[in-house]
Amino acid sequence: MTTHVEKLDFYRPTADIFERYHQEPFAIFLDSSTPVAGRCSSPQFAGSSQAPSTPAADCCSSSSRQYERYSIIALEPYLILTETEGRCTENGAACPESLEQRLSRRLEEHREENPTHLPLIAGAFGYFSYDFCRKFENIRSRHPRTVQVPDAFFAFYDVLIIEDREERALYLTMREEAEDFGARLTKYRAELRKPCFVPAPPAHKGLAPFSSAFTKASYKEAIRRLIEYIRAGDIYIANMTQQLRLSSSREPYEVYRYLRTHHPAPFGGFLQGVDFQVVCASPERFVRIRGSRVETRPIKGTRKRGSTEQEDSMLREELRHSTKDRSELLMIVDLERNDLNHICEAGSVQVPEHFVIEDYSTVFHLVSTVIGRRRQDIEIPELLHSLFPGGSITGAPKIRAMEIIDELELERRNLYTGTLGYFSSDGNCDFNIMIRTGICHRNQWHLGVGGGITCESDPEAEYEETLQKAKAMREALWSGDGARGQADSDDARELSDGLGGDARGQADTIGDDAHGQADSDDARELSDGLGDGARGLSEGLDGARKHADTGGGCADTDDDFVREETV
Numbered sequence: 098m099t100t101h102v103e104k105l106d107f108y109r110p111t112a113d114i115f116e117r118y119h120q121e122p123f124a125i126f127l128d129s130s131t132p133v134a135g136r137c138s139s140p141q142f143a144g145s146s147q148a149p150s151t152p153a154a155d156c157c158s159s160s161s162r163q164y165e166r167y168s169i170i171a172l173e174p175y176l177i178l179t180e181t182e183g184r185c186t187e188n189g190a191a192c193p194e195s196l197e198q199r200l201s202r203r204l205e206e207h208r209e210e211n212p213t214h215l216p217l218i219a220g221a222f223g224y225f226s227y228d229f230c231r232k233f234e235n236i237r238s239r240h241p242r243t244v245q246v247p248d249a250f251f252a253f254y255d256v257l258i259i260e261d262r263e264e265r266a267l268y269l270t271m272r273e274e275a276e277d278f279g280a281r282l283t284k285y286r287a288e289l290r291k292p293c294f295v296p297a298p299p300a301h302k303g304l305a306p307f308s309s310a311f312t313k314a315s316y317k318e319a320i321r322r323l324i325e326y327i328r329a330g331d332i333y334i335a336n337m338t339q340q341l342r343l344s345s346s347r348e349p350y351e352v353y354r355y356l357r358t359h360h361p362a363p364f365g366g367f368l369q370g371v372d373f374q375v376v377c378a379s380p381e382r383f384v385r386i387r388g389s390r391v392e393t394r395p396i397k398g399t400r401k402r403g404s405t406e407q408e409d410s411m412l413r414e415e416l417r418h419s420t421k422d423r424s425e426l427l428m429i430v431d432l433e434r435n436d437l438n439h440i441c442e443a444g445s446v447q448v449p450e451h452f453v454i455e456d457y458s459t460v461f462h463l464v465s466t467v468i469g470r471r472r473q474d475i476e477i478p479e480l481l482h483s484l485f486p487g488g489s490i491t492g493a494p495k496i497r498a499m500e501i502i503d504e505l506e507l508e509r510r511n512l513y514t515g516t517l518g519y520f521s522s523d524g525n526c527d528f529n530i531m532i533r534t535g536i537c538h539r540n541q542w543h544l545g546v547g548g549g550i551t552c553e554s555d556p557e558a559e560y561e562e563t564l565q566k567a568k569a570m571r572e573a574l575w576s577g578d579g580a581r582g583q584a585d586s587d588d589a590r591e592l593s594d595g596l597g598g599d600a601r602g603q604a605d606t607i608g609d610d611a612h613g614q615a616d617s618d619d620a621r622e623l624s625d626g627l628g629d630g631a632r633g634l635s636e637g638l639d640g641a642r643k644h645a646d647t648g649g650g651c652a653d654t655d656d657d658f659v660r661e662e663t664v
Contacts, residue, residue, distance in 0.1 A: 130361035174252035217521035223251030230486035303575035317556035335492030338547025349374035364529035398422030398463030441469030513545025
């Protein structure tokens with residue numbers, strides 16, 4: 098495969114550009130909107146692009162500036178892989194291989210070196226859900242499917258638009274084998290030159306109401322039972338979550354625009370599926386590979402932001418010196434070191450940054466960086482099996498933690514705590530952890546929230562932490578419906594409307610096996626997970642390419658967003 102790469106003779110933020118394309122079939126935007134100055138809680142590193150000469154323990158991440166450099170838009174997929182309940186499809190047709198095997202094969206067939214400084218020039222973009230990743234540890238779920246979207250989705254694209262924020266430069270890449278290559282290249286050059294701007298959405302304080310299979314009382318009881326497992330020696334730490342359902346009249350891309358404007362995050366993204374959208378404002382990188390270097394950045398430890406600078410400072414220091422949060426992160430770092438050792442050269446795994454405080458719009462986080470030197474013989478299936486799902490959102494030991502999670506949580510996690518990003522055609526990759534992520538499926542929003550539990554955890558504080566983590570998404574989803582939207586009382590939190598009597602009853606009986614291994618006909622009939630529109634996907638891809646169009650409607654924003662060389 099040969100990819101045409103050109104630096105355009107003008108600059109425009111990809112956040113503005115994506116306004117024109119966000120409704121295109123399977124359009125993806127990997128985007129980081131975090132301001133450079135806002136990432137640092139230690140002034141001595143606020144403007145630095147160089148790492149300190151010694152490990153940066155207890156300070157702001159000195160590498161934060163790197164997270165700001167690239168944003169990537171992927172358009173016009175020509176090959177789409179999905180997997181749902183173990184059934185893989187390629188452009189809608191059944192595949193005899195697993196998705197990870199077919200993905201590895203296709204990446205090898207499309208292998209191409211990247212001679213540029215860009216993070217990639219071609220590759221496969223998509224996600225692995227938490228439910229997909231469970232198979233790597235052979236752990237089935239007792240819960241039925243509640244969100245009918247693919248367990249994994251990856252697409253190869255004809256067109257990438259890449260913004261280098263450091264250079265203030267815009268790059269266009271296109272597969273030279275693409276149909277009508279010359280005409281489409283001319284079309285994109287002209288379209289990208291056109292201004293496309295809509296004012297940023299105004300901020301507000303409204304919060305969308307939600308429902309959950311958990312009540313506050315049953316969530317706290319689940320945490321107490323999890324602590325019992327820890328004290329009994331089954332595990333050291335586990336991530337406990339609940340799934341929220343929300344309704345909103347806001348369009349998914351409008352929700353995304355609000356988040357990136359008012360709650361920027363370093364590892365965000367937007368995916369336009371057939372009948373679903375993914376809106377992500379994640380603060381956490383899961384894994385990045387550049388050449389031989391492998392990097393993961395687990396987060397453990399959270400404090401809400403204060404209402405004054407003084408309160409901010411107090412909460413930041415409280416997190417910095419919290420023995421509970423530091424021990425929580427230490428255990429996950431140890432797990433990630435172990436996972437990286439499966440794919441890295443012996444003795445190469447290190448922790449160059451430990452217990453770093455990072456600032457976000459609604460919370461502070463405690464973060465560490467773990468790196469290693471990848472072995473040359475590692476391929477995608479082994480990489481996935483060794484690392485996925487992430488230790489920070491499962492626990493330690495990982496397998497037992499995942500078993501207990503499925504026992505105590507009341508629903509499948511679906512995409513929540515999965516991972517979104519890309520595999521490059523030259524063997525590199527970059528993926529986030531899908532937290533602070535909303536899934537919109539047929540106008541119903543699904544939002545997972547949770548946190549790490551240790552024997553020192555306070556159930557009341559852990560429940561409140563989940564609400565704090567949901568705050569930005571609930572704010573973005575608020576439809577302006579008055580007092581109901583503002584409601585944030587215990588009564589509102591414990592709503593179970595829309596979940597049905599079975600779900601309410603289940604909320605009071607943690608560990609009940611009533612969900613069983615249900616595998617409904619509806620799920621099987623999803624055309625292997627892509628939804629109602631997928632059956633015509635093979636034919637529809639050509640139509641979608643031709644549709645990529647004439648200016649097609651434009652809208653917004655004056656912000657920008659990626660990940661440290663993206664995810």
